[in-house]
Amino acid sequence: MNIDVLTLFPGMFAGPLDESIVGRARALGRLTLKIHNLRDYTHDRHRTVDDRPFGGGPGMLLKPEPVFEAVEGLVGERTRTVLLTPTGRKLTQAIVRELASAEHILLVCGSYEGFDERIRQALADDEISIGDYVLTNGALPAMVLIDAVARLLPGVLGDESSSVDESFSHGLLEYPQYTRPAEYRGMKVPEVLLSGNHAEIARWRAEQARQRTMECRPDLKGPGSADGQVSVDE
Ligand code: 4G0
Numbered sequence: 167m168n169i170d171v172l173t174l175f176p177g178m179f180a181g182p183l184d185e186s187i188v189g190r191a192r193a194l195g196r197l198t199l200k201i202h203n204l205r206d207y208t209h210d211r212h213r214t215v216d217d218r219p220f221g222g223g224p225g226m227l228l229k230p231e232p233v234f235e236a237v238e239g240l241v242g243e244r245t246r247t248v249l250l251t252p253t254g255r256k257l258t259q260a261i262v263r264e265l266a267s268a269e270h271i272l273l274v275c276g277s278y279e280g281f282d283e284r285i286r287q288a289l290a291d292d293e294i295s296i297g298d299y300v301l302t303n304g305a306l307p308a309m310v311l312i313d314a315v316a317r318l319l320p321g322v323l324g325d326e327s328s329s330v331d332e333s334f335s336h337g338l339l340e341y342p343q344y345t346r347p348a349e350y351r352g353m354k355v356p357e358v359l360l361s362g363n364h365a366e367i368a369r370w371r372a373e374q375a376r377q378r379t380m381e382c383r384p385d386l387k388g389p390g391s392a393d394g395q396v397s398v399d400e
Pocket residue numbers: 250251252275276277278279280281294295296297298299300301302303304307
């Protein structure tokens with residue numbers, strides 16, 4: 167997969183996307199990531215990317231010309247152009263899966279009070295938010311999206327974790343898990359997990375997952391739910 171990012175803060179992307187799974191996806195050649203500075207698409211002496219809103223009001227907007235020229239230069243035949251904004255549709259695992267099947271994604275990070283509306287109108291295939299809060303710019307949302315997509319690309323996670331993913335895509339939260347030691351600072355691993363009784367362990371886990379979901383995320387309705395947005399352990 168190819169991902170291009172258009173941002174005013176290219177420096178923010180150095181680091182997080184070189185590490186961990188995303189770093190491996192890139193090293194393996196499964197993900198090609200290019201970061202582009204929006205300012206490089208300006209023509210004036212001051213490299214102006216923003217301007218005041220017509221009709222008045224607070225703050226500044228990204229002006230159309232640099233964004234149009236950048237996007238037009240970066241898109242191909244099969245590009246998904248995605249704006250990262252607080253007014254987009256909220257990112258879910260279902261949307262991540264959908265994006266992971268794209269060949270080329272162009273992420274456009276906003277800043278300031280947003281975009282000139284014509285950018286959205288003429289250039290965006292999609293507008294995505296990572297949650298209901300406002301950030302200083304769209305770089306962190308873009309990195310969140312890239313991270314979520316990269317781990318779904320074929321061959322990026324080991325076979326082991328992908329099959330684990332499959333078996334738990336049921337719209338419930340994960341059951342509690344433990345590793346050694348069996349007792350730590352007086353806190354004991356539940357007896358059933360040490361029992362070797364796999365049927366009983368499966369029952370216990372299913373019940374724990376159900377209880378935990380009710381307690382922490384009652385909005386997730388479990389298997390078969392049409393609006394089940396996540397399987398958190400996926
Ligand atoms: C566009 C995304 C971009 C419009 C971007 C702000 C939060 C998110 C930006 C605005 C962002 C998110 C209208 C303030 C840049 N903040 N939740 N900031 N407005 O995904």
